[in-house]
Amino acid sequence: MPSPLSEKQIVDIGKSNKRKYILEKFSARLFLFCALLSVISLLLIIGFVFYKGAHPFIAEGYSFIDFIFGMDWVPSEGKFGIFPMIVASIFATFGALIIGVPIGLFTAIFLAEIAPKTIAKLISPAVQLLAGIPSVLYGVFGLAIIVPFLQNNLGLAKGQSLLAVIIVLAIMMLPTIVTVAETAIRAVPKTYREGSLALGASQIGTIFKVVVPAAKSGIMAAIVLGLGRAIGETMAVILVAGNSLILPTSLTDSVRPLTTNIALEMGYAFGTHQEMLFATGIVLFSFILLLNFVLAKIGSKGGK
C-alpha cells in the first residue's frame, strides 16, 4: 500500500494552494474581461458610427427627413438625399431573395432527401466550399459574363443594372442558404419521416408536409444568413450596379445601393460629406436590424 505523503509535502501543498486560489481569481477575471471585449467592441462601433452619422442632423441643422426621403445626392452642393439608394437596396435584396431562396431551399431539400448518396457526398462539400469564396469574385464574374449578357440580350445601353445586382446577389447567397438549410433538414429525426411514410404519404408529400416544417427554424436561419450576406455586400455590387444616382423604376436601371455609396465615396469624403456616409451606414444598420427582427418573428410564429 502506498505510503502517505510526507509531512513536508503536505505543508508545501497547503502553501501552494493559496497561490492557486489567487491564480483562480485572477484567471476568472481575465476571462471575463476578454468576454467583455465583444461588448466593448459593439458599443464602440455603435457609438462611433452613430456619433459621426448623427452629427449633421444634431449640430449642423440638416433635416433627417430630407436625408431619408431626399432624391438628390450632390455632396458638392450640400444635398444629401438617399431615397434612391434605400429603394435600390430594398429592391436588390428582395429581388435576390425571391430568386435565391426557393432555388437554395430546393437544392438543400434535394441534397438532404432525394439525391443519391454518392451525388450528395460530392455536391455538399463543394457547395460548402463555395460559401467561402471571396464575394469580390462573384462581382468579377458578374461584370465579365452577366453584365454583357444582359446588355446584348435586353438591348440595353449599359448592362450594369438592378437586374445584374439581383442575379449576382442571388448566386452569392445560394451556397450559404443551401449549406445551412441542408444541415437543418438533415437534423430532422428519422422517426418523423418513417411515421409519415408508414401512414401512406408519398416521399415528396412527407418532405413538404413533415420534414420541412420540422426544420423551419434552421431554414429561417439560413434565409437570415443569406439575406445578411446580400444586403451587406459591397464590392461585388459596385462592379455590376452601375452606381447611378437615380430612383430605380425598372429592373434595367443603373442603381447605387447604400453599401456601394459608402465604399465609393469614403476614399475622398471629408467633413459633412463623410458624416453623411456614416449616416448612410446607420440607415443600413437599422435596415439589417429590422429585417432580422421581422424574420425572427416570422420564424418563431411558424415554429409554434
Next chain:
Amino acid sequence: MNTTVMGSNKEVRKGKLSQMNDQSADKAKISVNDLDLFYGEKQALYRVSLDIQEKEVTALIGPSGCGKSTFLRTLNRMNDLIDGVKISGEIEIDNENIYQSSDVIKLRTKVGMVFQKPNLFPMSIFDNVAYGPRMQGIKNKKELNKIVEESLRGAAIWDEVKDRLKTSALGLSGGQQQRVCIARAIAMKPAVILMDEPTSALDPISTLKVEELIANMKKDYTIVIVTHNMQQAARISDKTAFFLNGEVIEYDETSNIFSMPKDQRTEDYVTGRFG
C-alpha cells in the same frame, strides 16, 4: 415532504446515533449533523445526520432519486459545481468543518472520488494516474513512477497494464478503466474515498473484481459507497444507511439493516417490495 414525519424521524435517528457513538471507541472520521440541501427551491436532503467511522466501508442505499448521490457529493463539495445549490448544517471531517474552510483543493485531495462511469481522461494510463500528483506540483520522474506503480498495484490492476502504461487509457475495458480510476484516486493518497455506484456500468466479473478491491482497500481508507445493488451493500459494507426521499430512514450495522431492520420502510426496501 410533510413535516410531521420529518420531526418524528429525527428523534428516532438521534437516539440511534448516540447509541452507535457509545459503541465505537474511535471518534467518527466524518460527522454529519442536520444537513439540509436545496437545489434552488427544491429541497433534496432533509436533516441528514450520520457518523462515518474510519477504515470502514459505509454503504448508502435507497431507490433512485432518494438523495444518496447528492449526499455523497456534499462530502467533497462536488455540489459546489452546480448553480443554485444551498446547504445548511455541518459536515466535519477529522473535526474540521469542510464548509467553513474555503480550501476546496485540500479537501478534494484528502477526499477522493470514483464516479458511476469510468471517466479517465484522453491521455495515457500513466498520465491519468500521475495527473493528480502532477497538479500538486510533483515533477520528479522517479517519484511519479513510484506513485503510479504503487497506485496501480493498490487498485489491483498493475499486472494488467504495466506493459502498456504509455498507451491511451481509453483503450482499456470498462472494468479495467474503473480500476484505473480507483488508482487515480489512490494516487492522491486520500484519507477518504467516495464511490458513486462504481460498478453500475460494469459486467458481473469486473464488478466482482472491484468489490474484492474495495474489501482490500478498507484497511487503508475510509470508504463511502453509493450503490443500488443491495447484495453488493451486504457483501462489502460494514455499515449501511438507507435513504428515502432525502432522509436517512435507518443507519446501522449492515447485518442489522439486512436481517432485522427497525423501520418498516427499510424492511420493504431491502426485501425488494419497492425501489
Next chain:
Amino acid sequence: MLRGLLWFSAFLTVAVLVIIVGYIFYKGFRLINFDFIFGDYSPVGHGGIWPMIVTTIYTIVISLLIATPIGILSAVYLQEYAKQGRLVRMIRFATESLTGIPSIIYGLFGAVFFVTTLKLGMSIIAASLTLTIIVLPVIIRTTEEALKTVPPAYREGSLALGTTKLQTLYKVILPSAMPGILSGIILSMGRIVGESAAIFLTAGTVAAMPDSIFSSARTLTVHSYLVTQESGDIELAAAVGIVLIVIILVLNLSATFISKKLNKADY
C-alpha cells in the same frame, strides 16, 4: 412535378457555381506562373502579386494573433465560468450582433476609430484590428461549440482530484476541445482572406510591398476588385481569383482534415 423542380434547382445551383469557378480558372490560368505569384508588382502589364500575398498574410497573422486568445478565453468564460444571468445574455447579444454587422459598417468604424482616432492611418495594422473584431465572434462561437463537446465527466474527474478550474481547463478541457478550436481558427482565416470592403476602407489601396505593418497596402481581394473596377482587367482579376480560391480550398480541406484526424487520434 415537385420532384422535377427539386432536381432542376439542384442542377441549376451546381451549374451556376461550376460555371463561376470554371470561368475564373479558364480566364485566369494563363497568367499563373512563378513570376506572377512571387514577382513584385509593376503598374505596367499584369504585374506580380507577391506584395498582395504578403499583405494578406500580414492581416491574417496579426488579426488572428489578437482574436484567437481573446476569442478562446471569451468562450471559456461563457461556457466554463459564467453563471447564467444578465451579464451572459449581454455578452451573447453582443457577439451575435457583431456577427450580423455587414463588413462595410466595420470598414466605417475602422476608418473613424483605428485610422483616424487612434491615428494609425490607412495601414495593415488598422485593417487587422478591424478584422480582429470581425472574426472574434466566429472564434468565440466555434470554441464554444467545441467546449460543449467535452464530456462533463472530464471536468468532474479532474476537479475531484483536487485540481483548480484553471488546471482542469488547460490540462484536460482545452486539449479535448482542440480539434474544434483549430478548425474554427482556420475558418476565420478564410473569412479574413475573403474580406474586402472593411479592408478597402482601412488599409487603403497602395500597390507596393509594405515596409511595415504601419504601411498602407492592398490585399488579394482588394487587388482583384481594383483591377476590375479601374482597368477592367478581368484576366488579371481572375488570376488573383484562382490564387484566392486555392487558398480557401486548402484552408477548408485542412480544417476538415484536422477535425477528422484529431478526433480519431487514438482517443
